[in-house]
Amino acid sequence: MKVAASINVRGVAGYACPQRTSSGCAPGGVLTPADDSDEALIARVGRGDRLAASAIVLRHSDAVLGLAWRMLGERAAAEDATQETFLKFWSSAGEWRPQGARVKTWLLKIAANACLDRLRRRGREVATDSPPELADHAPAADEKLMREERRAAVDAALAALPERQRLALVLCHYEELSQNDAAEALNVSVEALESLLARGRRALRAALIERLDELFMGERHGRSSIAL
Amino acid sequence: MVDPRSPSDATRAEFARLLEIYGAERRRWPAASQPVYDACAGDMTHAELFHEAAALDGALSEATSHRGDDAFKERLLADFVPRRAREAARPRRRWIRLAPAGAFAALSAMGFVVGSATAGAADEALYYAEAAMEPALTADGLWAEAP
Known part of the structure; x- marks a missing residue:
């Protein structure tokens, strides 16, 4: 059956289901909003629906790549890990059951394991008590430079965290998973997740504290929310 | 509370x-x-x-936001998804997997039939050729009985 839809990076336009109505599609084969849930898409991926697979990629590739990039610190490795994640995801899509974790959580769990494996192979983990080396720049002349310097400082501090503390922060702060989902993705209890988050935040604060006045001074008197 | x-x-x-x-x-x-x-x-x-x-x-x-660009997503879509989707779709297209075995069986059967027919024709041709040549061979004494 010819699929009346086009796929591009902006979305799956006019997504028409190539399956019959027994697959869950509305009559006429058009994907309805109810069909557009991750759960419905995964069921279709298990049946070889190319468009459903594309929709999952478009919906979650940013989150997977973002996590991999923060964990691995470089774009090429992050892209490889993202591809590996989706490969593993598809190969097990038929085993996914709706009563389990959310699809995004499942994907991020696969991505987290892929990243941890790569980091172990690299042997690149940095000890928690070694603060990041921050560049000793002259005071930034303008706001843009100041912002760049702040960004570099925070990136360095994040990169210096032990991998599981960094992973917990990425899952909770950047990917905004719930506590239960983040614990599931990390394969730990909620209590263990909270311990990782608290230690990660303390380490970040310790890493940034020496440069806080310098880096965030401009903001301290303006927006106190980003002053440390 | x-x-x-x-x-x-x-x-x-x-x-x-x-x-x-x-x-x-x-x-x-x-x-x-x-x-x-x-x-x-x-x-x-x-x-x-x-x-x-x-x-x-x-x-x-303030940390750097890491998001994939369009080129990366296009690569994921163009190179990866169709291949995986085709693999996932294989069970529904069983005839493709069975095609080589079917073709082999059909060719074997055809070979047997053609081979049998050809062998029969060859035997028949040999029989008639021998019959036609027998007098000449006998005259030359080539097939003569030993004294």
Whole structure:
């Protein structure tokens, strides 16, 4: 059956289901909003629906790549890990059951394991008590430079965290998973997740504290929310 | 039960503990703990701790945002998804997997039939050729019986 839809990076336009109505599609084969849930898409991926697979990629590739990039610190490795994640995801899509974790959580769990494996192979983990080396720049002349310097400082501090503390922060702060989902993705209890988050935040604060006045001074008197 | 008007010391301690874990943004707190937040966020006991947590939240938000560009997504879609989808679709197209075995069986059968027919014709041709040549061969004494 010819699929009346086009796929591009902006979305799956006019997504028409190539399956019959027994697959869950509305009559006429058009994907309805109810069909557009991750759960419905995964069921279709298990049946070889190319468009459903594309929709999952478009919906979650940013989150997977973002996590991999923060964990691995470089774009090429992050892209490889993202591809590996989706490969593993598809190969097990038929085993996914709706009563389990959310699809995004499942994907991020696969991505987290892929990243941890790569980091172990690299042997690149940095000890928690070694603060990041921050560049000793002259005071930034303008706001843009100041912002760049702040960004570099925070990136360095994040990169210096032990991998599981960094992973917990990425899952909770950047990917905004719930506590239960983040614990599931990390394969730990909620209590263990909270311990990782608290230690990660303390380490970040310790890493940034020496440069806080310098880096965030401009903001301290303006927006106190980003002053440390 | 958390009293929002006068939080207890235990509630304040819990507030401090959760600030260390989840930061100063209410939406990041577990739903079950949000009454603690509501009771203590305006309380001055932990004002400095709250300020520090908010600052760290802000700093985290300053980190580089890593998102895939269009080219990477296109590669994922163009190179990866169709291949995986085809693999996943294989069970529904069983005839493709069975085609080589079927073709082999058909060719074997055809070879047997053609081979049999050809062999029969060859035997027949040989018989008639021998019959035609027999007198000449006998005359030359080539097939003559030994004395």
